[in-house]
Amino acid sequence: MADAEEGRLERLTGMLKRRGIILPAFEIHGGAKGLYDFGPVGGRLRNKVNQAWLNHWISMGNIVELSCPTITPYAVLEASGHVGEFxxxxxxxxxxxxxxxxxxxxxxxxxxxxxxxxxxxxxxxxxxxxxxxxxxxxxxxxxxxxxLMFNTTIGAGKSGRPGFLRPETAQGMFTSFSSLYRHNRERLPFGAVQVGKGYRNEISPRQGMIRLREFNMAELEYFIDPEVDLEHDFSQWASLQMNLLSESDGEIIMSITDAVAKGIIRHPTVGMFMAKTFDFLTNIGIDSSKLRFRQHQSDEMAHYASDCWDVEILGSYGWVECVGIAHRGCYDLEAHEKATGKTLRARREFAQPKIVEIDGWTTDGATAGPAFRALAGAVKKAVEQLSSTCEFPTQVTLENGESVTVDSAHVKRVQRTESISGEWYIPHVVEPAFGIDRIIWHLLDHAYDESGKDGEEYVTLRLNESIAPVDYCVFPLFEKDGMGELARDIHRSLCSKFGTVSIYDASGSIGRRYARADEIGVPICITVDHQSLQDNTVTLRDRDSGKQSRISISEL
RNA sequence: GCGGAUAUGGUGAAGUGGUAUCAUAGGAGGUUUCCAACCUUUUGCCGGGGGUUCGACUCCCCCUAUCCGCACCA
Missing domain, CATH: 3.30.40.230 (Herpes Virus-1)
Known part of the structure; x- marks a missing residue:
């Protein structure tokens, strides 16, 4: 069994290379560890997966797409903790x-x-x-x-500043918080997504595409008010049993709805993203029986995280982590606030304005200024801490430890009522982070089907239609009598449709051409034959069933 | 990073101190060719760099890459 699986893995990677899906990069120069090309077929596949991912989240209605630089100044990654942690x-x-x-x-x-x-x-x-x-x-x-980050210098010569190639896309979304907040009319919750490259100078990249030095990632940062319990409608997932590996209860089969209700998933928003992540992965063709959620152990999580679940997918390399969904608290925004002194906060209005009675003292600038000179500021702070019953003159201790005598001429009474309508807080963040390369690997792994029709050796890549890199293949049965020209016309007209990819293929027997199309997962093949010349109909052949039907060219 | 194995057409393999074989794939032509049919023809390979040698794909050294353990790690 293990041998058969080994053989399968080699045949799969051989096919991916031969058919231009995934290839070692820069191979003519000897190759480079941890770097891969998506080839003429794979490039389109990657793009479709990225787009499906973006569409899936943007459809939530309060999520926007960002695109931030991959070159990142030192200070940003120092603030985020990457300079130390990595x-x-x-x-x-x-x-x-x-x-x-x-x-x-x-x-x-x-x-x-x-x-x-x-x-x-x-x-x-x-x-x-x-x-x-x-x-x-x-x-x-x-x-x-x-x-483990790739160093670079931003700028030349003496004006050059140290920087890194980003190890994740997230930081750009945190540093853009103010812009996101304004765009969303200052109302939470909202999110931002980004797909793009990340770079980690791994000591030892391994296992094909599983650990890369340059990789495609897709991250979502969802900003929430920690004091508001968001209402998520879990009803559509109520009967969907998930494979959960929880920290306390081990392996359990339970719906996400129940796991949230029982507190196994500690935060409903994390649960909501788990469910929507499940939808995304199964929609693009991940086999749901080869998917599980694994909760991080407390000592495995970053110290600031309160709950974290990985999506692990079973493939030729065993269970591989492909998505991490983490509740990161306020860690990231707070870290950038501390490092920059800029405010990265949202405002929460109180249901009832808070009425605050202020009754105390402050300094009278006209007298305290000349009296205390450089210390005047510190004296003011100290005086404002004094109780309203304080009597003057009195000794106050300043921040720097000095003690000064303040008498009644230096101060004045402050008595007023303030109405405070709200407060500023640092939003919390729930972050689903996707390893696109790992997901694509498992899509291919799950779609790769070697079972021929009659026990023959025959490969079909059963990719979901939504991500299939080529939509149609157009074949003339013979490239003569006008069949070639008609087929080319159909091919051109398909290609001119937005977002549609067609391949024209006239070489080899018709069976061979079907086989080539099946191997890269083309869902539909269109064949032009003698009859087409007479009645303008063509044969549609379905990849998975092999069934053929005749339809008019105008209906394509 | 440590230990082990490997590196030959696009892919999968064979082989030799005197430049390489096979299968499959690819191109051109033919064949009323609908599930890798057939015929003719053609293209294309010894990972890179040193050394030994008259001569190295073959032997030696170094490098690079791939795979498997260990370590490391989203």
């Missing part, structure tokens, strides 16, 4: 030049070296001075952070 700290042995990870060689000397900062590690390395695992010497170079 790093390994490396040190070189000065004797044998062997590179080692600092946290690995310090493992015997610290409970959790992974948690240390660079300078802590450097300190510990100097104190312990461990032996090189390779040559036994103890002479280490300074620690350098080796990041």
């Amino acid at each position: 790093s390994d700290f490396m040190t070189n042995c000065n004797s044998c030049e062997e590179a080692s990870r600092a946290d690995t060689i310090l493992e015997p000397h610290h409970a959790n070296p992974d948690s240390l900062t660079k300078s802590d590690l450097q300190q510990l390395l100097g104190d312990v001075n461990p032996q090189c695992p390779s040559c036994g010497d103890s002479d280490w170079s300074p620690i350098v952070a080796q990041n």
Whole structure:
């Protein structure tokens, strides 16, 4: 069984290469690890999957599409935590030049070296001075952070600023929050989607398209008010049993509706995106029996996340994570706020304005200014903290620790009633993130059917019509007597329709041409024969059933 | 990054210290050709770089890529 599966995987990748779907990139120069081409057929496939994905989310009505640069300044990814999180700290042995990870060689000397900062590690390395695992010497170079992101310089020469190729598309959507907020008339919830390239300089790309250095990702950021319980209508998924691997209950079969009701899915909006993700994947042709949701363990989730579910799809490489749906809290917007000092918030109006009685003190600028000079600002702050019953003169302690005497001439009473109509808050984010390459791989894997009609070796790629890269093949039964010309006319007229792709093929026997079309998953083949010349009808042949029907050319 | 295996037409394979064989696919022509039919003809390959040798696809070294473990990781 394993051998048969192995053979299948090789035949599948061979076919993908032979037919121009997925190929190793730059092969004539020896190739490059972790980089793939989508070929003349695959390019269109990728595009259709991207478009289906965009359409699926934009149809929600409150989701907009963004396109942000892949080149990203250092500061953005520093704020997001990627500069720190995506790093390994490396040190070189000065004797044998062997590179080692600092946290690995310090493992015997610290409970959790992974948690240390660079300078802590450097300190510990100097104190312990461990032996090189390779040559036994103890002479280490300074620690350098080796990041899994691709470095680049934005600009030339001295004006160049450090940057990276983005490791995910999400950050651009967070940094665009203000624009999104304005566009959506300052009302939550709303979302933004983006499909595009991401880059990670993986130590070891493996397993074909499963781990790449440049990959296609599609991410959605859905901004919500944490204090509003969104109403999601789960009724359409109520009877749909899902394969769930939950953190507390293990493997269970349950509808998403029930899992949300029981609190297994901790947030209804996460549940809603899980259900809609299921719809998307099955709509484009992922086999629902080879799909499951796996909840992250608490220690596996990023510290800021409150719930995270992966969609795993079963294929030739086993269960592979293809989508992650995470409740990220306010982490991202807050991180960019902290780093920039800009406000990335939404406003929440109170049902009833809050009436606040203010009764206290402030300074009188005319007297306090000359009296306290440079300290006047700090004195004002301190005085505004004083109770309304305070009596002057009094000693106040300033921020810098100094103590000054404030007397009644420096202050004035403040008594007023304020009505506060609302407040600003940092929205929370639910993020479904899709690995498009991995999804495409599984679409192909699930669609690849080697079962010939009579036990013969015959390949059909049973791709869903919505993503099939070629819509029609047009064949003249013979390329003579005018059949070729008629077939070319039909081909041209199909191609001129928006979004329709047709292939004209007149070489080889008709059976061979059907076989070629089946192998790249063309749903419908159109054949022009002698009868076509007389009555303007053609044969339509359906890929999956093989059934033929005659229809008039005008009905195509 | 460590260990192991591999690298020959587009694809899948065979083989040799003296430039390569087979199947399949592709092009052209023929055949009333509807599920990889047939006939003729044609195109196309030793991953890259060094070394040994009169001569290297073959032997040696390095590199690159692929696959499998380990490690790492959306």
